[in-house]
Amino acid sequence: MNKKQKKVLVRIIVSIVLLIALTILTRLVELNRWIELVLYMIPYLVIGYDILKKAVKGIMNHQVFDENFLMAVATVGAVALGDYKEGVAVMLFYQIGELFQSYAVGKSRRNISDLMDIRPDYANIERDGQLEKVDPDEVEIGSIIVVQPGEKVPIDGIIVEGKTTLNTSALTGESVPRSATTGEEVISGCINLSGLIKIQTTKEFGESTVSKILDLVENASSKKSRSENFISKFAHYYTPAVCYSALALAILPPIISLLIGNPAMWGTWIYRALTFLVISCPCALVISIPLSFFAGIGGASSQGVLIKGSNYMETLAQTKTVVFDKTGTITQGVFEVCGIHQHNCTEENREHGGCKPEYTPEEEHILEYAALAECHSTHPISVSLQKAYGKKLDQTRVTDVQEISGHGVIATVDGHQVAAGNDKLMKQLSIEYRDCNCVGTIVHLAIDGTYAGHILIADVIKPHAAEAMKKLKASGVRNLVMLTGDDDKVAKQVASQVGITEVHSRLLPADKVAQVERLLAQKGEKEALAFVGDGINDAPVLSRADIGIAMGALGSDAAIEAADIVLMDDDPLKISKAIRIAKKCMRIVYENIYFAIGIKVICLILGAIGIANMWVAIFADVGVMVLAVLNAIRVLFTKKL
16 A cells, blocks of 8 residues: 555544444433534544545536535535434545555556566666766667666667576566577566676667557557546536436425425435435446556556557457468568478478477488588578578588579588579589478588488477467457468468468568458458557558557567557467457456446435435445446456466
């Protein structure tokens, strides 16, 4: 609890003690009416002075109809009618409800605050052999910053010296630290756990990951859902309506009663009107609905899912179609050697996973010669060969390098002529080669004019991609679609491996938009379509879809800006989690709406006909609010979803 909450708690305890003491006293001793009034005014003012103050301010600012005004009128009226105990009780229980609400907001806000802790206060710049702390905003692109153990990485960059482990939990929701060494990219907001590292910055602080995340979270509350807008409009018209209804209830029945010759019973009808006012207070709706969305956004952020507004939370819960980009979304977007085929070639020969497979000495020899032949090239395929070999290459062993564009490389390695390239190169050299039955990029290798085998290079599927598709179907998603600019054979292979049935390949960015337009036209009115992408070419589609989901860790800035939801660890498994969080949030929102309105309508009717008294009114107001707030807090618990 914060200071303010503790102060309110003390006031509540003091008021309860005084109220109990006065109740006992009035039963034991018959007090004068005015003395009793003065005594009951002590706990009343202790617990309610701030509510009365807010009500007066509201009247002075011409904003009369709010919950403070309702409570003030109801309690002052109860006291005026001589119901001192009930007047104090109404104010007391209202403050208890407000305390619960304040605590709930604080609890959900703590998730956001934890995220805000990633904001770096300074960056270390080395000058004249001494570390100098500077404002991150002052660090230019290309500067070398030093991050010591225990410090936050202030700006995105590449490690140029040192190695360490990084805590990324504030960004991704994952508690397992990841290793980072020289040459690797690191993003701001991570905490350096072990070694001292030097980072060359690649972005300004304002464009760094940490700044973008904080901006997303800070602006999330400004984008309200349809439910929140409805409640705001509802409260705007509802509160004046019930005030005038209460006034009518207090005046009209006595007047009618007098006209027909019966006693007016002003006290009875005013009491009913005051009860009506207490019951009608819309606190449960006005507080619990925004709180539910706020808690949902906070709970999602703790799991590494950034939702830019409650309107997107509401739409996400209605998602029935999810459309995926392939490269960088379903696959890792990194070419890796996944098989070396010396003799036979079947799908079973293909290695999966992203880790280095075990090769035979003959296969290792093929890989070594291919890596040496390609060692002077910076082509992604050449880089993947060198990475797969994993040992330091002695470039002095390589001479007479001849790179043939679109074909491959011919070089002399250890005195042997080595040809490494595609089938065009083999045909050019009149070397018989074997086709590969596996899907991917094939690098054929010939040594001294004799075919030695081929190496399969492919984009590796993300570890959780297949599981992600199963979880999406379990979450209520009916259609899974993949759109890619890649070859048809490769696209179908990837789709079949992860469990996607509808595939469209060889698409340009404009073609992807056209496909999404077609799918949007086919979906139901209350159904939503989500698109998941990571590249700059995905930005138009992300904007066009009902919900755009971007891969945040490796995704482009353009994709993150265009998206409505950002996955901080690039794990497609988080999409189904985000949908489940959204559905839980919306379920709780509707529970609170139906529960609050239902109870109030029943109690209002009972109050108007004189069955419900002030104690029922207290439950209808404060009790319902407390229950709705406690229900809203449940959205925070997202780990087991």
